[in-house]
Amino acid sequence: MHVVIMGCGRVGASLAAALERLDHTVAVIDKNAQSFRRLGSDFHGQQVVGTGFDRTVLTEAGIERAGAFAAVSNGDNSNIISARVARETFGVEHVVARIYDPKRAEVYERLGIPTVPTVPWTTDRLMRTLLPDGVAAAWRDPTGKVAVLPLPYHEGWVGQSIAALEEATGSRVAFVMRFGTGVLPDRKTLIQADDQVYVAALSGTVSDTTAAAAAPPEEGH
Structure with missing residues (x-):
């Protein structure tokens, strides 16, 4: 080309x-x-x-x-x-x-x-360098305020609902990659083993969101 x-x-x-x-x-x-x-x-x-x-x-x-x-x-x-x-x-x-x-x-x-x-x-490049898990936005809106990113999560979230994950992380689940296929979940959808979860979050909250997902869910979720 x-x-x-x-x-x-x-x-x-x-x-x-x-x-x-x-x-x-x-x-x-x-x-x-x-x-x-x-x-x-x-x-x-x-x-x-x-x-x-x-x-x-x-x-x-x-x-x-x-x-x-x-x-x-x-x-x-x-x-x-x-x-x-x-x-x-x-x-x-x-x-x-x-x-x-x-x-x-x-x-x-x-x-x-x-x-x-x-x-x-530049922010995304810095995030790729600084974050040990390599978490960075897969997409960011033109103002840089909202990011969509893959969310590594603790194994304890398997079997928990999307609603529980959203509540704990303060993010919105945008879609889930399951067995190589994109899935649009609802709040009742349960997270399955090997699901790759993509969430939308405000740029200033990404670190808190990833930290919350990396921790096991609290009892009651």
């Missing part, structure tokens, strides 16, 4: 290198030609000087044959304009924009432009 990246900062250069390692063709756009130094001598893709919302520049970068477009410059406005041009003018199927302002990210998600808010993304 051909991928066009707008922005050759650390994120753009890293993304370009990763895509090339997976045998995709890549074109990188940046208004500063010096930025291409970050790509290194091993980069074999295109280097196009210009702005990512200029149609001529995009065409030079191969946008008409691109299967994906990533706008990862350091400017929210440039990123979202470029992403919309790629999606709406050139019909690129997979488009994503990095947005620093989480409130803007939420608005653009509603417009159908997937966004990567920098702060929540």
